[in-house]
Amino acid sequence: MSPVTPATRPAGRPRASSRAMLEEAAGELFLERGYSATSVADITARAGVSRNTFFNYFGAKSDLLWSTFDATVAGLGEALADPRLDDGTPRGTARAALMEVAGALRPDNVSLAFTHADTMGLADELRRAAALRASDVAVVLTAFAVARGVEPLRAEVAGAAYAGALVAAVGEWSRSGAVRTSLSDVLARALEPVEGALP
Secondary structure, rough: OOHHHHHHHHOOOHHHHHHHHHHHHHHHHHHHOOOOOOOHHHHHHHOOOHHHHHHHOOOOOOHHHEEEHHHOOHHHHHHHHHHHHHHHHHHHHHHHHHHHHHHOOOHHHHHHHHHHHHHOHHHOOOOOOHHHHHHHHHHHHHHHHHHHHOOOOHHHHHHHHHHHHHHHHHHHHHHHHOOOOOHHHHHHHHHHHHHHOOO
């Protein structure tokens, strides 16, 4: 087997590495310069990747803050359909699915953003992005509840409540020190006021 030399080594970063480098570069730059003062060009230069590579992974600069959250929450529909998490009630199944998602979510740029929102100058952007994520999660939960026979208005209200609890829990978990706090524990507390929203 011949050794890998600079001439034979594949060009470019591995795909997974490019994404991670962009996320890391963005976190550094948002702390150093602030969110508004950091451009996509700044992030790609720091990460050592092209603008096209950026847009292969992210639709906008703000998506860098939520990439792990988005990827993890994308599994919510699958968790809601998992028979292992189905206790026979919409309430129990929704709770178990959200706890499954919470257990899989790891600290990253979203926890950094919640912790340093003022330093990064992104408090308003963070609120908008959090509201969008809560809305997306609510759509999934509402569809699940309606499919389980819950009246549509109640399902929509419950979906919004449960989704709001998840996003609020992520914020509290981040501010409490995500690396030493359990998101599942914080989410369990956040769900207490809304548990009666589903039958």
